[in-house]
Amino acid sequence: MNHFGNIVLLLSLTTCLTSARTLQDVIAQVISETDVDGNGIISEAEFNQELLARWDTDVPSDNMVSKADFVSQWTTRYGDNVADASAFFDKLDQFFLPAGTLNDLDLFFHMATLDPDGDHQVSTADFANFIKVNHPCGGAGHLHC
Structure with missing residues (x-):
């Protein structure tokens, strides 16, 4: 490889290393975007806003998020790969129909699981x-596991 090729390779490796994110980085960003008032507690309204309203790109809104929309937005926002984002979506969308969409029933189920005392x-x-348990890289601690 010539000198120019070595420089290009070094720059591309540096870019990969500096843009690498841990799952913990992503979780921190999701929490900061979800816990809007910053009180350390995610209310049901904040939960629904983050996991449904913010991701529903349909106009007018149908209060559902398609798998394609979720995967596209998740990978763009958080730098995850399509396979892991798709598997994460599937874990979130395993309980209620229609399959391939997140809706208010899915969120109600997850909120009830996360909020056993009902407050x-x-x-x-x-x-x-919750994110670690449902994201396929939760055990690895980094994206692209």
């Missing part, structure tokens, strides 16, 4: 764990 609030630690 309509989830700690950011529990929400972080």
Whole structure:
């Protein structure tokens, strides 16, 4: 490889290393975007806003997020790969029909799981764990596992 080729290779490796994100980085970003008032508690309204309203790109809104929309937005926002984002979506969308969409019933189920005392609030630690448990790289701790 010539000198120019070595420089290009070095620059591309540096770009990969500096843009590499851990799953914990992504979780922190999701939490900061979800916990709008910054009180360390994710309310049911904040949960629904982040996981449904913000991702529903249909006009007018149908209060559902398609798998294609979720995967496209997740990979763009958080730098994840399509396969892992798709598997993450599938974990979130395993309970209610129609398949291939997240809707208010899916979110109601997840909120009930995260909020066993029914006070309509989830700690950011529990929400972080929810992402780790459902994301395919949760055990690895990094994206692109």
